[in-house]
Amino acid sequence: MEAVKWIVVWGLVSLVSAVAAGIIASYKRRDHSAWAAWCFVFPPLLIVVALLHTNQGPRPRRPSLDEDDATSS
Numbered sequence: 001m002e003a004v005k006w007i008v009v010w011g012l013v014s015l016v017s018a019v020a021a022g023i024i025a026s027y028k029r030r031d032h033s034a035w036a037a038w039c040f041v042f043p044p045l046l047i048v049v050a051l052l053h054t055n056q057g058p059r060p061r062r063p064s065l066d067e068d069d070a071t072s073s
Contacts, residue, residue: 013043014039014040014041014043015040017039017040017043017045017046018036018037018039018040019036020039020046021035021036021038021039021040021045021046021049022035022036024046024049024050025049028049028052028053028054028055029055029056029057029059030049030052030055031062035049
């Protein structure tokens, strides 16, 4: 029963870390989806996101699938 408790705690910590990383990364003009995913897998990365400086200028944008296909051909 003790193992199940630790698995549940790790899952909750991962979820909270992912949500917090997404919010912090978006505030700091970083790729929120990538940071949320990495902080879900490894929650201590939340510290790294919090310590990063804020990007200046426009928020980075991922190309759409159509744009990505056009450039890879």
